[in-house]
Amino acid sequence: MKPFEPGRRILMGPGPSDVPERVRKAMSIPLVSHLDPAFRGLMADVVKALRELFGTENEFTFPVSASGTAGMETCFANLLEPGDTAVIGVAGVFGARMAEMARRLSAKVVVVEGEWGGIVDPARMAEVIEAEQPKLAAVVHGETSTGVLQPIPEISAAAREAGALFILDCVTSLGGCPVLIDEWGVDAAYSGTQKCLSCPPGLSPVTFSERAVEVVRSRKTGVGTFNLDLLALAEYWVGGGAYHHTAPVSLIFALWESLRMVFEEGLEARFKRHRRVQEMLLAGLDRLLLTPAADADHRLPMLTSIRIPEGADDAGVRDFLLTEHQIEIGFGLGPLAGRIWRVGTMGASATELHVAQFLAAMGQALQ
Numbered sequence: 001m002k003p004f005e006p007g008r009r010i011l012m013g014p015g016p017s018d019v020p021e022r023v024r025k026a027m028s029i030p031l032v033s034h035l036d037p038a039f040r041g042l043m044a045d046v047v048k049a050l051r052e053l054f055g056t057e058n059e060f061t062f063p064v065s066a067s068g069t070a071g072m073e074t075c076f077a078n079l080l081e082p083g084d085t086a087v088i089g090v091a092g093v094f095g096a097r098m099a100e101m102a103r104r105l106s107a108k109v110v111v112v113e114g115e116w117g118g119i120v121d122p123a124r125m126a127e128v129i130e131a132e133q134p135k136l137a138a139v140v141h142g143e144t145s146t147g148v149l150q151p152i153p154e155i156s157a158a159a160r161e162a163g164a165l166f167i168l169d170c171v172t173s174l175g176g177c178p179v180l181i182d183e184w185g186v187d188a189a190y191s192g193t194q195k196c197l198s199c200p201p202g203l204s205p206v207t208f209s210e211r212a213v214e215v216v217r218s219r220k221t222g223v224g225t226f227n228l229d230l231l232a233l234a235e236y237w238v239g240g241g242a243y244h245h246t247a248p249v250s251l252i253f254a255l256w257e258s259l260r261m262v263f264e265e266g267l268e269a270r271f272k273r274h275r276r277v278q279e280m281l282l283a284g285l286d287r288l289l290l291t292p293a294a295d296a297d298h299r300l301p302m303l304t305s306i307r308i309p310e311g312a313d314d315a316g317v318r319d320f321l322l323t324e325h326q327i328e329i330g331f332g333l334g335p336l337a338g339r340i341w342r343v344g345t346m347g348a349s350a351t352e353l354h355v356a357q358f359l360a361a362m363g364q365a366l367q
């Protein structure tokens with residue numbers, strides 16, 4: 001049994017992104033218990049920083065101890081009861097995942113489809129919300145499977161008008177572009193640590209409005225999941241600190257360090273960096289005669305989807321980038337399989353150096 005030594009990688013796929021040394025080092029801080037008074041102080045600091053990051057004053061704001069998908073499940077499993085109606089916008093893998101989750105919770109799911117590679121039409125979404133008067137409506141902010149940024153305010157206003165809760169997937173967008181939970185009227189949102197926060201995977205920051213918490217408190221049926229039971233998780237994170245499960249303490253050390261880095265840089269500067277780096281990437285793609293797959297009006301700043309040119313070998317190119325240049329990029333999913341590559345410039349992977357290395361390697365790959 002040899003030690004695992006994969007060598008260095010340059011992570012430019014749809015997540016995880018590169019993890020800065022400071023964050024990696026935080027994970028080697030000597031372990032304390034998840035109930036240690038010192039750790040409780042850190043938990044309170046993490047909660048405060050996450051509220052700032054989400055643009056919210058929501059009391060129920062904390063990281064769930066699992067990946068982004070578990071944050072998604074925390075929202076749907078706590079807010080939906082069997083027979084409730086959910087209107088869900090689907091224009092990619094993660095919208096489809098939300099719909100699948102709501103169906104498994106025995107909700108009546110009404111899907112508003114958008115073409116993969118475009119947005120879900122906000123006006124259409126608003127119409128369906130008005131017609132269905134659902135318990136909740138949900139969309140993905142940054143659809144990582146297509147590279148599209150979904151406009152939010154019109155949809156959240158329609159949900160509010162219909163008395164529905166509004167859920168937002170911010171897994172990829174949080175920390176890379178503005179996410180304004182309170183201003184937009186979002187009732188529940190979830191993210192992940194391995195995209196624009198550049199922390200290892202394994203935590204999912206979530207936030208719930210008072211309105212949403214009230215809906216959970218007044219459920220007629222119990223919540224089917226123990227692990228993701230919102231009220232029990234909140235009791236540990238923002239309540240009296242009662243034991244529910246053993247939190248991944250070292251990952252929370254890492255999250256704190258990555259949040260420190262986010263606020264040292266400043267949110268505005270960070271958003272600007274993500275935009276600037278994508279502009280450099282787009283200019284370079286143009287020189288290589290490659291075209292972005294998402295239209296210019298709705299491009300996701302931290303994930304650029306690229307049309308695979310005629311005659312290029314999808315897997316062969318990705319394999320070359322990884323074995324010759326240690327660069328990981330993503331492939332197309334679902335109807336976009338074999339049609340696009342996905343290049344992530346998230347968090348610590350959003351630098352000019354990353355883009356220059358990628359463009360040089362891609363030029364060679366295409367030759």
Ligand SMILES: *Cc1c(COP(=O)(O)O)cnc(C)c1O
Binds near residue numbers: 015067068069140192
């Ligand atoms: C990555 C991602 C998820 C899922 O997160 P996991 O950590 O892989 O469970 C959900 N939604 C979006 C938009 C994502 O990019």
